[in-house]
Amino acid sequence: MSSVMKKTLTDLNVMELMIPAEKVAHVQVGNPIEHALLVLVESGYSSVPVLDMHYKYQGTIGKTQILKSVMGIERIEVEQLSEIKVEDVMHQDHPTLKLDTDFLTCLKVVINHAFACVVDEDGSFVGILTRRAILKEVNKSIYAS
């Protein structure tokens, strides 16, 4: 990466790259996984953030986790979809970003994750940063240099 390119990219901040919370599909910890599955299928996303009732970030939930949790030995136990809660199957180890996280850290995070949630100092959810947004900027820089 040339120093000019590195400087331009590192000037970018999370705020200008993220999708703000109001445009992000999410579910709540206490929702049944049936609701989460509906949100995921309707939105077409493979995974979405999980928040508590105070809009604090709690984790992420995806289609694979939901389907695994209702997988019986001989059949898919569909009736479990209304029994199991989002908090029982969500991932809690998904990395998060802060508004002041630098671009290169964001880049490293999205190598292994399609998106990362952005939280403020109180842990309140403020948006997501996607791999697509980061790659778009890297692509722009390559062609600009």
Ligand code: AMP
């Ligand atoms: P993309 O880079 O647009 O393909 O998004 C990557 C992943 O980020 C998607 O599969 C979703 O898990 C998540 N995502 C992107 N946009 C949204 C959104 N508006 N609401 C919820 N999740 C999203």
